[in-house]
Structures are given as structure tokens and as C-alpha cells.
Amino acid sequence: MGIADDAVxxxxxxxxxxxxxxxxxxxxxxxxxxxxxxxxxxxxTVMDALNRQDGWHMRMRQLARAAALSNSATTRLVTRLxxxxxxxxxxxxxxxxxxxxxxxxxxxxxxxxxxxxxxAVLHQALxxxxxxxxxxxxxxxxxxxxxxxxxxxx
Amino acid sequence: MGIADDAVxxxxxxxxxxxxxxxxxxxxxxxxxxxxxxxxxxxxTVMDALNRQDGWHMRMRQLARAAALSNSATTRLVTRLxxxxxxxxxxxxxxxxxxxxxxxxxxxxxxxxxxxxxxAVLHQALxxxxxxxxxxxxxxxxxxxxxxxxxxxx
DNA sequence: CTATTTTTGTTGCGCGTGCAACTAGTGCAC
DNA sequence: GTGCACTAGTTGCACGCGCAACAAAAATAG
Numbered sequence: 299m300g301i302a303d304d305a306v307x308x309x310x311x312x313x314x315x316x317x318x319x320x321x322x323x324x325x326x327x328x329x330x331x332x333x334x335x336x337x338x339x340x341x342x343t344v345m346d347a348l349n350r351q352d353g354w355h356m357r358m359r360q361l362a363r364a365a366a367l368s369n370s371a372t373t374r375l376v377t378r379l380x381x382x383x384x385x386x387x388x389x390x391x392x393x394x395x396x397x398x399x400x401x402x403x404x405x406x407x408x409x410x411x412x413x414x415x416x417x418a419v420l421h422q423a424l425x426x427x428x429x430x431x432x433x434x435x436x437x438x439x440x441x442x443x444x445x446x447x448x449x450x451x452x
Numbered sequence: 453m454g455i456a457d458d459a460v461x462x463x464x465x466x467x468x469x470x471x472x473x474x475x476x477x478x479x480x481x482x483x484x485x486x487x488x489x490x491x492x493x494x495x496x497t498v499m500d501a502l503n504r505q506d507g508w509h510m511r512m513r514q515l516a517r518a519a520a521l522s523n524s525a526t527t528r529l530v531t532r533l534x535x536x537x538x539x540x541x542x543x544x545x546x547x548x549x550x551x552x553x554x555x556x557x558x559x560x561x562x563x564x565x566x567x568x569x570x571x572a573v574l575h576q577a578l579x580x581x582x583x584x585x586x587x588x589x590x591x592x593x594x595x596x597x598x599x600x601x602x603x604x605x606x
Numbered sequence: 607c608t609a610t611t612t613t614t615g616t617t618g619c620g621c622g623t624g625c626a627a628c629t630a631g632t633g634c635a636c
Numbered sequence: 637g638t639g640c641a642c643t644a645g646t647t648g649c650a651c652g653c654g655c656a657a658c659a660a661a662a663a664t665a666g
Contacts, residue, residue: 306571312594313477313574317497320474321520323467328654338622343471358645366475368624373646375622395631395644417460420467439593440466482624492652512615522654527616529652549614549661 315436319427326423327416335412340365342416344375345409348385348401355388355398384408469590473581480577481570489566494519496570498529499563502539502555509542509552538562 327339337345347364348356356364362372376399379385384405390396401409428437481493491499501518502510510518516526530553533539538559544550555563582591 306575307599308595308597309574309578310571311599312597314497315597316470316474316477316594318520320470323470325520325654340622343468359643366472366479369645370625370647371623377646378622393632393644397645417464420463421460424463435597436593439590439596440470441462442593443462443466443469443589445461445465479624494652513613523615524617524655525653531616532652547614547662551615 312436315433319433319436319440322427322433323420323423326419326426330415330419331412334415335408337408337412340367340375341379342409342412345379345384345401345405346413348399349406349409355390355400357390357396357398361399379405466590469587473587473590473594476581476587477574477577480573480580484569484573485566488569489562491562491566494521494529495533496563496566499533499538499555499559500567502553503560503563509544509554511544511550511552515553533559 324339327342331337331339331342343365344361347361358369358372358376361367361376362369365372365375367375376385376387380387383402385399385401388398388400390398424437424440427433478493481496485491485493485496497519498515501515512523512526512530515521515530516523519526519529521529530539530541534541537556539553539555542552542554544552578591578594581587
């Protein structure tokens with residue numbers, strides 16, 4: 299096996315590890331957020347992204363990128379949250395194609411209530427992943443990432 | 453903001469980054485594998501896991517863990533692949549609850565054809581992720597993981 | 607041996623998703 | 637101005653998913 303083959307295998311291994319850790323955390327968060335607050339992980343992610351803008355609006359397209367969702371899924375997710383009164387659609391005046399979304403106060407309340415659950419479960423899931431010899435290295439690397447570097451994901 | 457709050461924020465940031473990279477790669481792989489070989493990422497993952505056992509059987513439960521799937525999803529995924537002649541169910545004699553699964557030669561062929569696509573797209577997606585300042589650190593950390601340490605994910 | 611609990615895999619069901627096709631609005635060429 | 641390409645968001649549709657309930661086999665208790 300040559301150097302090039304090694305690189306391929308390292309990438310594949312890294313991807314398997316990444317997917318495993320992601321699945322572990324995602325499943326844990328999904329169950330906790332769903333049972334305790336009636337929202338899914340993507341819904342939490344979108345609301346958190348909106349709140350992170352601190353009063354700023356976000357377009358559907360940005361939301362789609364922030365949540366790694368397709369356009370259609372984003373449309374329906376926003377519709378769902380709007381029907382529940384957690385956010386509002388705001389037509390943009392200068393570009394009549396664009397639609398801004400904004401958290402309502404009810405949305406912020408729910409987010410505030412859900413955040414402790416989210417953070418606790420995330421903490422717990424990471425610890426559990428770190429207990430697996432296969433996943434521990436990635437979890438360790440994750441802890442080294444600093445929020446300071448780079449731009450927000452959305 | 454205290455030290456504890458920093459830890460919470462670092463975890464949340466790491467998780468957002470992880471999810472973003474995962475989504476990027478997963479979407480790219482999904483499109484490529486689906487259009488070029490007619491299989492999904494999970495299907496490829498399962499077949500790859502089976503092949504990795506090198507002639508060994510795997511039980512449904514192991515497959516479920518390896519692919520981060522529920523029991524029901526695993527049942528249907530195996531049924532799908534079996535209907536396409538890519539793998540076979542093998543009843544286990546000593547434990548009549550257990551069901552082993554094994555790749556057929558057709559399954560191995562398809563896997564062999566799909567692997568170059570998978571590896572190339574993975575390479576490309578990682579490079580694209582590395583171009584984002586926000587995601588680059590994690591991609592770099594991923595390259596540092598070595599396949600030698602630890603046990604297989606399943 | 608019989609009763610209970612646990613494990614393994616399968617099905618009914620509702621729901622969220624991506625893709626493709628579509629409508630509506632913008633920007634550019636000329 | 638008119639025509640054309642592009643972007644933003646929505647809808648029809650088929651499909652895979654998780655959850656809960658289930659059947660069957662094994663392990664454990666008495």
C-alpha cells in the first residue's frame with residue numbers, strides 16, 4: 299500500500315469517525331429536545347441561528363445553508379414554526395422575492411427553555427463518545443476548536 | 453462570561469462545525485453515489501462495513517450500530533439490498549433469533565465500482581470544506597486521525 | 607420444568623426530506 | 637423598451653426514517 303492509498307484510507311476513516319460521532323450526538327439531541335420541548339434538532343438549530351443574529355433578519359436561503367437543508371425543507375420548516383407562533387415571515391421591501399424570518403418572543407422563550415437541555419445533552423453525548431477509543435481522538439480535536447476563528451456557519 | 457460558560461460555548465461551536473462538515477460531505481456523497489451507482493450513502497456504508505469484515509457475517513444489530521440506524525430502518529435497508537441481489541440473509545443455526553447478512557458477488561462488484569466515486573467525492577468535499585475558514589480547523593484535525601488506533605466503529 | 611424478563615428482528619403509521627417542476631421578481635444585454 | 641438568464645421561494649410527489657407495538661427465541665429465576 300503506497301502513500302496515496304494511505305491518504306485515501308485516512309480520509310475514509312476520518313469520515314466514518316465523523317459520521318459516527320455526528321450520529322451519536324444527533325440522536326441524543328433529537329430524543330431529548332423532542333420529548334422535553336417538542337422540537338427537532340434542525341428546528342432548534344434554525345431558531346438558534348436566528349437568535350444568534352440578535353435582532354437581525356435572515357433570508358430563507360441563509361437558513362437553508364445554516365441548517366444544511368434543501369430549499370423545500372426550509373420552506374416547510376419555517377411554515378411549521380410559523381404555524382406554532384415561534385417565528386414570523388417578513389416580506390422584504392427592496393427585493394420582493396426575498397423573505398426574512400424573525401423569532402417571535404414565544405420563539406425566544408422556547409429557545410431559552412430548550413438551551414439548557416441542549417447544552418447538557420451535548421455535554422453528556424460528547425463524554426459518552428469520548429469513552430469509545432475509536433471516537434475519542436475526534437472528540438478531543440473538537441474541544442480544541444475555538445469559536446473565535448472564522449465566520450458563523452450560516 | 454466565566455470559564456464554565458466558555459466550555460459550553462466551545463462545545464456548541466464544535467457541534468455546529470461538526471454538523472456543518474457532516475452535512476456538506478453527506479450531501480455531496482449522496483448525490484454522487486445516487487446518480488452514478490443508484491445507492492444511498494447509508495447503503496454504501498453498510499455494504500462497506502460488510503465487506504470490511506472480509507467474509508465474516510454481521511448481525512442486523514451490528515449493522516444498525518455501524519450505520520447509526522434504527523432497527524426498523526436496518527430491516528428495510530437490508531430488505532432493499534436483498535431484493536436487488538446485493539446481499540443475502542443467512543439464518544443463524546445456534547441462535548435462531550439472529551440473522552446474518554453477507555455481501556453477494558454482485559454486491560461486492562457494485563461496491564468496487566462505487567468506491568472510486570466515493571473516495572474522489574470525499575476528497576473533493578473535504579477540500580471544499582477546508583476552504584471555509586470556519587470549517588478548516590476541523591478538517592485539519594480530521595486528517596490527523598489515524599486508522600490504527602481503536603476498534604472498528606460497528 | 608414453568609414463569610418472567612431480555613434480546614432480536616419485523617411491521618403499521620405518521621412525518622420530514624430531497625428532487626424536479628413551477629411561479630415570481632431581479633439584473634443584464636442590446 | 638424587449639428578451640433572456642439568474643435568483644428566491646413554494647408545491648407535488650415518492651421515499652426513507654424513527655417510534656411504538658409486535659412476534660419469536662433465548663436467558664434467567666423460582
